[in-house]
Amino acid sequence: MSRTLGQWEYAGRYIHAVFGDEDVHLRELTREAATRGLPDIAVSAEVGRLLALLVGLGGATKALEVGTLGGYSAMWIARALAPGGQLITIEHDDRHAAFAEEHLARAGLGERVDVRRGAALDVLPVIAEELGPASLDFVFIDADKTEYPRYFELVRPLLRVGSVFVADNALGTGSFWIDEEHHPSRTAIDRLNRTIAADRDFSATLVPLREGLLIARRSGAGRSVAEG
Ligand code: SAH
Ligand code: MG
Numbered sequence: 001m002s003r004t005l006g007q008w009e010y011a012g013r014y015i016h017a018v019f020g021d022e023d024v025h026l027r028e029l030t031r032e033a034a035t036r037g038l039p040d041i042a043v044s045a046e047v048g049r050l051l052a053l054l055v056g057l058g059g060a061t062k063a064l065e066v067g068t069l070g071g072y073s074a075m076w077i078a079r080a081l082a083p084g085g086q087l088i089t090i091e092h093d094d095r096h097a098a099f100a101e102e103h104l105a106r107a108g109l110g111e112r113v114d115v116r117r118g119a120a121l122d123v124l125p126v127i128a129e130e131l132g133p134a135s136l137d138f139v140f141i142d143a144d145k146t147e148y149p150r151y152f153e154l155v156r157p158l159l160r161v162g163s164v165f166v167a168d169n170a171l172g173t174g175s176f177w178i179d180e181e182h183h184p185s186r187t188a189i190d191r192l193n194r195t196i197a198a199d200r201d202f203s204a205t206l207v208p209l210r211e212g213l214l215i216a217r218r219s220g221a222g223r224s225v226a227e228g
Contacts, residue, residue: 008208012210015046015209016044016045016046019045019046019049020044020045020046021045022045022048025075025103025106025107026045026048026072026075026076028103028106029070029071029072029075029103029107030042030070030072032070032099032103033069033070033072033099036099038069038070038095038096038099039069041069041173042069042070042072042073043072043073043076043142043168043210044210046209046210047073047168047209047210047213048072048073048075048076049076050207050209050213051073051076051077051080051140051166052076052077052079052080053080054138054164054166054215055077055080055081055137055138055164056080058137058138058162058163058164059082059137060080060081060082060085060137060138060163060164061081061082061084061085061086061137062085062086062131062135062136062137062138063077063078063081063085063086063087063088063136063137063138063139063140064087064088064089064090064127064136064138064139064140064155064158065077065087065088065089065090065139065140065141065142066089066090066120066124066139066140066141066142066143066151066155067089067090067091067120067141067142067143067144067168068089068090068091068096068097068100068115069091069096069100069142070096070099070100070103071089071099071100071101071103071104071113071115073140073142073168074087074089074100074104074109074113074115075103075104075107075109077138077140078104078109078112078113079107079109081112085112086112086113086114087112087113087114088113088114088116088127089113089114089115089116090116090118090120090123090124090127090143091115091116091117092117092118092119092120092143094117097115097117100113100115101113101115120143120144120147120151121147121150121154124151124154124155125154127158128154128155128157128158131158132158133157133158134157134158134159134160134161135158135160136155136158136159136160136163137160137162137163137164138163138164138165138166139155139158139159139163139164139165139166140166140167140168141155141165141166141167141168142167142168142169145169145172145173145185145188145189146184146185146188147188148167148188148189148191148192149188149191149192149195152165152167152192152195152196159218160218161218161219161220161221162217162218162219163217163218164215164216164217164218165196165202165214165215165216165217165218166213166214166215166216167189167192167193167213167214168211168212168213169189169211169212170189170192170193170206170211170212170213170214171189171206171208171211171212172185172186172189172211172212173185173211192214193206193214196214196216199216200220201218201219201220201221202216202217202218202219202220203216203217203219204216204217
């Protein structure tokens with residue numbers, strides 16, 4: 001059964017009204033981010049809640065995020081980690097990183113979250129070296145869309161069997177998804193979606209919440225883990 005655009009919009013508003021609740025720290029972060037001129041591109045509360053659910057369901061302790069911004073999604077992920085858990089989150093904009101650190105500390109998550117400054121493609125190999133293969137329980141990518149396939153390539157060996165990999169904006173951001181078939185971000189996101197769908201070590205689907213979430217679980221060991 002197909003749904004009209006109006007029905008989709010209504011569903012989005014309904015989900016937000018029922019599941020979009022957030023606490024004082026998340027609300028304050030959002031308010032101050034707007035005041036300080038950070039871009040308004042964080043995930044929504046209902047997406048944050050889904051991330052937290054996935055982290056909690058897997059009992060994750062070691063998580064990685066690519067694209068921190070003001071720490072909104074990081075707050076959801078970090079809170080859901082098992083006791084003693086840790087989130088490493090990568091951000092190349094120093095202003096965003098500093099803002100995130102400040103707000104995560106205010107929410108009592110300063111110890112749980114390690115904000116790494118730098119370009120994702122530079123920092124990821126360092127983290128890979130540091131953590132070693134099959135070391136991560138949960139990964140969320142949300143930085144430069146044109147780099148999505150590279151993020152997955154770099155992170156794949158770090159994903160242990162049973163871990164969860166999530167990509168935001170799996171249905172694009174803004175209007176390019178529909179209006180610009182050959183937009184570089186669309187091409188890269190589409191490549192990642194199809195790569196994971198065809199990867200026999202992962203079971204995956206795409207949830208059309210907000211701008212789309214690719215959700216994949218590593219079900220098999222895979223060659224890259226075996227090869228290190
Ligand atoms: N996950 C955040 C939103 C991230 S927005 C949330 O939902 O709260 C994307 C962020 O990725 C921006 O802060 C941007 O500065 C950062 N970013 C973009 N390209 C990057 C790159 N190549 N390396 C590191 N960070 C990058
Ligand atoms: Mg996003």
